[in-house]
Amino acid sequence: MANPTPHRALRVALLGCGVVGSQVARLLVEQKDDLAARVGAPLDLVGVAVRSFDDPRGYEVDPALLTEDAADLVTRADIVVEVIGGLEPARTLQLSAIAHGASVVTANKALLAAHGPDIYAAADAAGVDIYFEAAVAGAIPLVRPVRESLAGDRILRILGIVNGTTNYVLDEMTTKGLGFAAALRQAQELGYAEADPTGDVEGYDAANKAAILASLAFHTRVALADVSVEGITGVTADDVRWAGQMGHVVKLLAIAERVPLVDGGEAISARVHPALVPLDHPLASVHGAFNAVFVETAAAGPLMFYGQGAGGTPTASAVLGDVVSAARHRVHGGKAPSESSYADLPILPAGEIRSRFQLRLEVADRPGVLAQVAGAFAAHDVSIEAVRQAPEPADGAAELLVATHETSEAALTATVAAVQALPGVIGVRSVLRIVGS
Amino acid sequence: MANPTPHRALRVALLGCGVVGSQVARLLVEQKDDLAARVGAPLDLVGVAVRSFDDPRGYEVDPALLTEDAADLVTRADIVVEVIGGLEPARTLQLSAIAHGASVVTANKALLAAHGPDIYAAADAAGVDIYFEAAVAGAIPLVRPVRESLAGDRILRILGIVNGTTNYVLDEMTTKGLGFAAALRQAQELGYAEADPTGDVEGYDAANKAAILASLAFHTRVALADVSVEGITGVTADDVRWAGQMGHVVKLLAIAERVPLVDGGEAISARVHPALVPLDHPLASVHGAFNAVFVETAAAGPLMFYGQGAGGTPTASAVLGDVVSAARHRVHGGKAPSESSYADLPILPAGEIRSRFQLRLEVADRPGVLAQVAGAFAAHDVSIEAVRQAPEPADGAAELLVATHETSEAALTATVAAVQALPGVIGVRSVLRIVGS
Numbered sequence: 001m002a003n004p005t006p007h008r009a010l011r012v013a014l015l016g017c018g019v020v021g022s023q024v025a026r027l028l029v030e031q032k033d034d035l036a037a038r039v040g041a042p043l044d045l046v047g048v049a050v051r052s053f054d055d056p057r058g059y060e061v062d063p064a065l066l067t068e069d070a071a072d073l074v075t076r077a078d079i080v081v082e083v084i085g086g087l088e089p090a091r092t093l094q095l096s097a098i099a100h101g102a103s104v105v106t107a108n109k110a111l112l113a114a115h116g117p118d119i120y121a122a123a124d125a126a127g128v129d130i131y132f133e134a135a136v137a138g139a140i141p142l143v144r145p146v147r148e149s150l151a152g153d154r155i156l157r158i159l160g161i162v163n164g165t166t167n168y169v170l171d172e173m174t175t176k177g178l179g180f181a182a183a184l185r186q187a188q189e190l191g192y193a194e195a196d197p198t199g200d201v202e203g204y205d206a207a208n209k210a211a212i213l214a215s216l217a218f219h220t221r222v223a224l225a226d227v228s229v230e231g232i233t234g235v236t237a238d239d240v241r242w243a244g245q246m247g248h249v250v251k252l253l254a255i256a257e258r259v260p261l262v263d264g265g266e267a268i269s270a271r272v273h274p275a276l277v278p279l280d281h282p283l284a285s286v287h288g289a290f291n292a293v294f295v296e297t298a299a300a301g302p303l304m305f306y307g308q309g310a311g312g313t314p315t316a317s318a319v320l321g322d323v324v325s326a327a328r329h330r331v332h333g334g335k336a337p338s339e340s341s342y343a344d345l346p347i348l349p350a351g352e353i354r355s356r357f358q359l360r361l362e363v364a365d366r367p368g369v370l371a372q373v374a375g376a377f378a379a380h381d382v383s384i385e386a387v388r389q390a391p392e393p394a395d396g397a398a399e400l401l402v403a404t405h406e407t408s409e410a411a412l413t414a415t416v417a418a419v420q421a422l423p424g425v426i427g428v429r430s431v432l433r434i435v436g437s
Numbered sequence: 438m439a440n441p442t443p444h445r446a447l448r449v450a451l452l453g454c455g456v457v458g459s460q461v462a463r464l465l466v467e468q469k470d471d472l473a474a475r476v477g478a479p480l481d482l483v484g485v486a487v488r489s490f491d492d493p494r495g496y497e498v499d500p501a502l503l504t505e506d507a508a509d510l511v512t513r514a515d516i517v518v519e520v521i522g523g524l525e526p527a528r529t530l531q532l533s534a535i536a537h538g539a540s541v542v543t544a545n546k547a548l549l550a551a552h553g554p555d556i557y558a559a560a561d562a563a564g565v566d567i568y569f570e571a572a573v574a575g576a577i578p579l580v581r582p583v584r585e586s587l588a589g590d591r592i593l594r595i596l597g598i599v600n601g602t603t604n605y606v607l608d609e610m611t612t613k614g615l616g617f618a619a620a621l622r623q624a625q626e627l628g629y630a631e632a633d634p635t636g637d638v639e640g641y642d643a644a645n646k647a648a649i650l651a652s653l654a655f656h657t658r659v660a661l662a663d664v665s666v667e668g669i670t671g672v673t674a675d676d677v678r679w680a681g682q683m684g685h686v687v688k689l690l691a692i693a694e695r696v697p698l699v700d701g702g703e704a705i706s707a708r709v710h711p712a713l714v715p716l717d718h719p720l721a722s723v724h725g726a727f728n729a730v731f732v733e734t735a736a737a738g739p740l741m742f743y744g745q746g747a748g749g750t751p752t753a754s755a756v757l758g759d760v761v762s763a764a765r766h767r768v769h770g771g772k773a774p775s776e777s778s779y780a781d782l783p784i785l786p787a788g789e790i791r792s793r794f795q796l797r798l799e800v801a802d803r804p805g806v807l808a809q810v811a812g813a814f815a816a817h818d819v820s821i822e823a824v825r826q827a828p829e830p831a832d833g834a835a836e837l838l839v840a841t842h843e844t845s846e847a848a849l850t851a852t853v854a855a856v857q858a859l860p861g862v863i864g865v866r867s868v869l870r871i872v873g874s
Contacts, residue, residue, distance in 0.1 A: 027589060031591065035589060038588045139737035141740070144578075145586075149570060149582075149758040151758050152757020297754060299576075299757070300744060300751045304741075305742060307737060313738075320588070328771075332771055333769075333770030334770045335769050340474070
């Protein structure tokens with residue numbers, strides 16, 4: 001049933017008109033009638049802040065709406081959409097919007113990972129909404145399900161493929177046998193990777209998302225600095241080939257995990273690293289630049305959310321969904337869930353994180369080496385699950401694959417150092433964590 | 438930030454204490470503190486209505502809470518959780534709860550498919566919420582994403598594996614080569630299928646969900662009677678084997694689709710039928726009794742939601758998420774999105790639904806038969822995409838597989854009748870729709 005007395009139009013201000021912003025502007029115009037029906041009031045785009053009137057835009061916005069004065073624009077809106085990205089001026093503009101009584105919708109993962117709790121608190125104090133579906137996994141409805149659908153459940157672990165560039169690169173390495181450099185070059189040529197791919201391939205982009213997800217899932221303040229990060233630049237064609245032979249695929253995962261402590265309490269771990277995922281795990285069949293987030297919960301069991309993690313139009317879809325929610329609150333009352341950190345769980349130190357590991361060693365092809373290696377693992381209390389030797393040793397050297405049972409990062413690091421020092425060991429070629437089963 | 442003045446406890450009434458209800462009761466107790474923190478007020482379970490005090494329950498509810506008088510219980514609650522199922526007394530109880538000012542959370546797909554629009558309208562008129570995440574795809578957050586996250590997007594098509602029993606049966610037929618009867622018997626022995634599996638294997642359960650999803654996705658009143666339904670009882674081991682050889686897997690899909698009309702308007706189609714899904718489609722790797730719903734949208738592109746579609750604890754997770762949302766509205770104001778049918782699109786008649794088809798024919802193994810068959814397709818304007826003959830004809834008969842381009846159900850039906858009447862055709866062994874690419 002429609003709202004009995006028509007509500008005044010809601011003023012939407014758009015900060016940024018690049019790849020995402022121009023699509024938000026387009027959808028606001030093209031979906032005008034549907035949006036009004038769903039909100040219960042029209043949405044009026046009252047201004048679009050751009051850095052310069054001369055910047056190129058993907059969609060032609062009414063020139064009368066353009067302004068270079070974002071600071072002024074945020075003072076005259078009900079809902080401010082921030083898709084500029086980066087820390088400043090985005091942070092100042094969001095806080096100003098909130099102080100002026102606007103709700104904020106943002107796709108800015110770096111800002112939320114760095115200053116999320118301050119912004120959430122400011123929004124709470126001002127009684128306005130902060131929505132950020134587009135900041136994690138782009139188009140995929142993930143933040144809302146975690147904040148709302150699972151509010152009666154207990155999230156145990158989140159495993160996310162949340163960076164399309166690295167998934168594309170690893171998928172090409174897997175399906176075409178390419179090395180890292182060649183796969184990255186191809187990704188750059190096809191527009192899946194930026195000219196400077198550091199933020200993606202070193203795992204920093206995924207780390208921002210891990211911090212946001214861990215905060216949401218565990219109601220605890222998790223900063224970017226709490227996330228341990230390892231990117232994919234060290235993953236080799238050999239790693240990927242061996243993974244396939246052992247029934248795994250290499251994926252870069254953002255992991256947020258609830259960890260039981262021996263004293264009966266709980267801690268949380270947030271981290272990003274390449275991982276060996278079993279081929280029959282739903283995450284293993286996420287190809288190309290797609291994203292997917294696997295959520296393990298106490299009651300619902302395993303869930304997975306899959307879709308496009310980037311791109312102007314997909315990200316704009318997530319932004320618009322948030323705009324509708326914020327706008328509905330203006331019309332019908334209500335507010336978004338507070339991002340309170342009431343649980344306030346401790347962050348597990350990186351050395352105490354426990355995983356299963358797979359090590360690839362180059363060893364001298366002579367009797368007794370395996371016994372030496374096994375002894376080094378035993379000396380550090382690291383239990384071996386399986387050992388496999390490559391079928392064809394070359395030049396007196398053999399490849400040895402060692403999979404461990406669950407052990408701590410600290411114990412594993414010490415074991416690697418000890419193994420490396422063994423006379424029969426030529427080198428430890430790779431160390432990868434096994435996840436998912 | 439916590440609510441400054443503590444809100445009074447919210448009264449939750451539970452109707453039904455079977456597989457789902459007993460788990461809802463358990464989680465309300467076990468998650469009490471987390472729920473209170475997320476809602477901003479405690480949730481008090483004030484009563485549990487059961488058909489008989491003697492019914493077995495999976496979780497021991499405080500006997501003081503049990504009542505056989507559901508009609509009274511619904512008059513003294515802020516939130517009524519209805520997990521009895523079926524049309525009556527569920528419908529009367531939900532409407533009474535709404536009339537007494539309670540919000541309703543339900544898992545009752547049959548009731549919503551039959552009387553959803555009346556219940557949505559009653560809730561709207563009374564200014565209370567109706568939430569029903571658990572009614573479609575169990576634990577999977579799907580209804581909230583469709584209602585809220587995609588509110589700024591345009592849903593084009595939904596393809597859902599929404600019945601775990603049939604997915605289990607088809608998966609066993611695919612992976613173990615079993616016939617339908619053997620796979621069903623096994624599913625019954627393992628508890629994946631009921632003693633009377635009619636509602637599942639004939640597609641009626643999926644049809645309820647298709648009606649609910651189509652209503653939500655297209656803001657149009659779609660009744661169960663608008664859904665055309667074909668179950669999996671006619672799917673044979675031969676169908677499944679042939680599907681595999683042609684790069685497909687057979688899945689029972691609930692489909693809700695927006696269809697452009699030649700006059701520039703739009704209609705919608707809601708249907709359930711077995712379909713050939715390409716092996717590289719994300720739905721193809723949904724195994725066992727899992728559910729998954731693939732949503733194609735204009736802006737976000739393809740999305741998929743995956744998880745457990747049934748079971749007491751998973752379903753209870755979805756129910757609790759809804760309880761938190763409804764409770765938050767009591768504390769903070771606001772309301773759930775109205776399930777208005779503002780778009781009011783026409784339902785496409787079944788005969789006009791267009792699909793690609795694959796027919797399996799048994800034909801006489803002699804020259805000229807293919808020409809006859811091709812002629813019959815041409816005579817009905819049905820364009821053939823590919824023809825393939827089984828490698829080993831037996832007893833003078835051969836198997837012929839014909840895949841068509843997109844055509845209407847009506848044209849296909851007429852073609853089948855004509856083909857069946859050809860002198861060289863022994864029989865049309867199966868007709869399956871191809872979906873997904």
